[in-house]
Amino acid sequence: MRGYLPDYDLSSTENLTEAFGKLAEGEKPFAGGTDIMVLMDAGVLPAGRYFDISKLKELGGIKVLKDQVSLGALATYSDVRNHKTIQKHFPILVESAKEVGAIAIQNRGTVGGNIANASPAADFPPCLLVYEAKINLISSSGLRTLDYTQFHLGYKKSEIRPDELIQSVLLEPRFLDYHHFWRKVGSRQAQAISKTMVAAIAKVNRRKIEDIKIAFGSVAPTAVRCRKVESFLLGKKLTSEVILEAKNILTKDIQPIDDIRSTGKYRLIASQNVLEEFLCGIG
Template identity: 65%
Template sequence: MRAYLPDYQCSSANSLSEAFSFLEKGARPIAGGTDIMVLFDAGLLAPGDYVDILGISELKGITKKRNTLTLGALTTYSEVRQHKFLQTNFPILCESAKEVGAVAIQNRGTLGGNIANASPAADFPPALLVYEAKIHLVSSRGMRTIDYTKFHHGYKESELKKDELIHSVSLENHLSKHHHFWRKIGSRKAQAISKTMMAGVLKINKNVIEEVRISFGSVAPTAVRCTEVEKFLTGCPLNKNTIREAKQILLKDIHPIDDIRSTGKYRLAVSQNVLEEFLCGIG
């Protein structure tokens, strides 16, 4: 059944303090609306109060201070993909933004919305995991910062409290000597929700892996860091045997299931192949 419009009230907030007063009365935030309006159209959006946060300047912009880059929660995919510093230093974010939906969604959908929606198939989280992002949450009680790895607890579950907003995400820039890798597997190149996706960064010295970070999306209730594979690979020579073993160890880190988009078996096999593609591409 489609949603009945009079069951919804939407107000606009132009500052954080204005937004907090609506959130404290039980309103839910709406940013680009690209997730929320799909639910609305399908009659699956809970009736009640909403607060439009798109006009809040404190949540906008990409800023650089010394070695730290901060992206406001309202940063869109288009802003990410066009940002020169991100293209050079955090290319996985730009590559993943390029493959989100199509241009209309990239112009409208936001970083904060993608994170808060807490979907295991969301495209930004694997990149945020390998870049070891910090996430900043704000409410009338003030700001708190947590490691992005601790933000998602389970399917559609996160640290975010009902009266809080995602304020921004920050990244430390010290990966200039690393290889950066991104691969999204879906039914098409655009407008596709992934069957699996992988982000990876790796530093190699004289063919020995010095540091590696790997994460997958769409293969567990949340995007996951592959700590078992990382532990195994660190200090190993990069050769065929290492790659073969890493593909087996990946089975400890990811637990894909069957759903409408794919089967667990397919997701597992393709994830192993993507890991191989990443490791074979270093050189």
């Protein structure tokens, strides 16, 4: 059953001080609304007060700074897709943004909303893990910066406190000489929630792996960095035996479950296959 509209209140917010006041009163942020409106339509959005954060300039925009790129929480997938620096330095963010929902969702859905949701099937977290991003959380007490690896704690659980907003994600443009790979496996090409997805980057010299970072989504309660596969591959030359062993070791990094979208068995085999596709492409 749909949510009953009079149970909800949505107000606008002009500045951060006002936003922190609303958080203190238990109101919840509303960015693009692409997740919130679905929950309301499904009748599972808690009744209460929400405030629109879209005018908060401190959370907006993509800024190219001296040694890093700041991706404002309010940046949309379309902003990410069209940004020249992101295209050059972080191509899998662009690839994943292109596959989020379809154009209407890409125009409204935000980076901050995707992260705050803490869904294991969200498309950006695996990319942020391999690019070793940091995340800025802002409250009336100031800004705190965490490694992105510290942010997701479990299924729909994150490190964000009720008095905080996601302000931005910080990325260092230091992966120009890496291979970048993104693959989302779903039931169809658009409007698909993934059964598994991989974000991976690697630096390879004469077939030898000098650095590698691999993360999967939709196969655990949070997106996961595959540290066991990474440490096995580091320093190795890519042969068919090494690739086969990497696929076996992947079973120690991810243990996907059955759910409405897929079986754990299918997810594992598909994940091993996309890992093989990545490794064959860089060797």
